[in-house]
Amino acid sequence: MRLHSYFRSSAAWRVRIALALKGIEVEQIAHHLLREEQHAPDYLKVNPQGQVPALELEDGRVLTQSLAIIEWLDETHPEPKLLPHDAFERARVRVFAQVIACDMHPVQNLRVLNRLRSMNHGKDDVIAWGQWVIRNGFTACESLVADQPGPFCFGAPPSLADICLIPMLTNARRYHSDLAPYPRLLAAEEACNAMPAFQRAAPAAQPDAE
Amino acid sequence: MRLHSYFRSSAAWRVRIALALKGIEVEQIAHHLLREEQHAPDYLKVNPQGQVPALELEDGRVLTQSLAIIEWLDETHPEPKLLPHDAFERARVRVFAQVIACDMHPVQNLRVLNRLRSMNHGKDDVIAWGQWVIRNGFTACESLVADQPGPFCFGAPPSLADICLIPMLTNARRYHSDLAPYPRLLAAEEACNAMPAFQRAAPAAQPDAE
Numbered sequence: 222m223r224l225h226s227y228f229r230s231s232a233a234w235r236v237r238i239a240l241a242l243k244g245i246e247v248e249q250i251a252h253h254l255l256r257e258e259q260h261a262p263d264y265l266k267v268n269p270q271g272q273v274p275a276l277e278l279e280d281g282r283v284l285t286q287s288l289a290i291i292e293w294l295d296e297t298h299p300e301p302k303l304l305p306h307d308a309f310e311r312a313r314v315r316v317f318a319q320v321i322a323c324d325m326h327p328v329q330n331l332r333v334l335n336r337l338r339s340m341n342h343g344k345d346d347v348i349a350w351g352q353w354v355i356r357n358g359f360t361a362c363e364s365l366v367a368d369q370p371g372p373f374c375f376g377a378p379p380s381l382a383d384i385c386l387i388p389m390l391t392n393a394r395r396y397h398s399d400l401a402p403y404p405r406l407l408a409a410e411e412a413c414n415a416m417p418a419f420q421r422a423a424p425a426a427q428p429d430a431e
Numbered sequence: 432m433r434l435h436s437y438f439r440s441s442a443a444w445r446v447r448i449a450l451a452l453k454g455i456e457v458e459q460i461a462h463h464l465l466r467e468e469q470h471a472p473d474y475l476k477v478n479p480q481g482q483v484p485a486l487e488l489e490d491g492r493v494l495t496q497s498l499a500i501i502e503w504l505d506e507t508h509p510e511p512k513l514l515p516h517d518a519f520e521r522a523r524v525r526v527f528a529q530v531i532a533c534d535m536h537p538v539q540n541l542r543v544l545n546r547l548r549s550m551n552h553g554k555d556d557v558i559a560w561g562q563w564v565i566r567n568g569f570t571a572c573e574s575l576v577a578d579q580p581g582p583f584c585f586g587a588p589p590s591l592a593d594i595c596l597i598p599m600l601t602n603a604r605r606y607h608s609d610l611a612p613y614p615r616l617l618a619a620e621e622a623c624n625a626m627p628a629f630q631r632a633a634p635a636a637q638p639d640a641e
Contacts, residue, residue: 269574289525308506315499364479
């Protein structure tokens with residue numbers, strides 16, 4: 222399989238973590254988002270949305286959207302499971318993942334920040350926007366795991382929730398967000414960072430890292 | 432079960448369609464988003480994110496995030512299925528749903544448009560923002576169903592993709608978006624609108640409709 226990626230992309234990072242946790246090796250093809258390589262005509266044939274990640278299967282079929290890719294990986298390569306077996310517990314993990322993947326990440330990604338800049342907003346406005354998104358979302362995330370035992374977001378082993386959390390925390394630090402109100406999220410991050418799979422998937426460990 | 436809803440909320444509308452397709456009756460509790468009722472302390476105990484929908488189960492447990500709720504409904508009330516049985520086909524439906532639920536809807540919902548207004552952007556800027564989101568997303572959506580037979584987004588019966596499409600088209604018309612480039616999406620909408628379940632779930636048919 223081939224993963225179209227960019228070392229700094231949060232959504233590609235999620236898929237890299239899932240692949241690493243499952244021990245699946247893929248070829249990585251980098252598209253430099255700041256150089257607009259994701260809008261090249263050849264890549265638009267792979268993903269008409271012009272975003273990473275995209276996962277090309279051995280037979281040439283393509284999947285996009287990180288959560289859809291990860292659920293497909295979890296269904297076709299079941300071990301270790303990234304979602305709980307119980308339907309309600311599985312739904313809770315999806316809720317957490319979707320707070321990040323729907324209501325946080327897309328509202329402050331490169332595309333949106335560039336749009337704000339094109340509307341004459343400077344660095345201060347962009348940072349305030351990012352902090353606003355982080356505060357709203359992480360307040361909900363911290364509450365969603367308040368009754369959970371740790372060490373990961375939803376007990377052990379790590380799940381789709383942790384996969385979404387780790388890149389989002391990196392974004393939050395880019396805006397200098399105050400993370401003190403989210404001790405459970407930070408504890409889950411510490412548990413993830415101790416795992417080789419999470420280390421292998423990190424931006425700095427990718428072939429296109431700068 | 433009790434559904435916390437608002438007649439105009441796209442995300443609540445999705446869950447109403449899923450419930451109607453499955454013939455599940457729920458009590459609806461309306462929270463008027465323009466009157467900020469979603470931020471009332473009592474509701475924040477139900478959903479710390481301060482958004483609709485939230486589904487309260489008979490035992491008091493709560494699920495939020497429309498896609499997580501719908502997948503839970505599909506797993507616990509299997510007929511009719513809202514996702515295909517085949518893993519790859521299921522992933523494709525999720526991709527379509529997530530283009531709308533991650534990359535379109537949250538980037539132009541009430542919360543974001545209010546934020547833009549608070550940054551001194553007037554009606555024209557808000558409409559241009561909405562049209563930009565619609566154009567990017569629906570171009571990808573139309574491409575994702577180009578090889579599908581219809582009448583719905585992914586053949587028949589209607590799926591999670593159609594459930595996400597219908598409210599998004601209503602949003603698109605609010606921005607006077609040109610929908611002519613998306614004939615497959617409009618054909619799927621026509622097929623959905625002919626079904627009583629989609630009619631019962633529409634905003635105008637809700638108890639809190641104005």
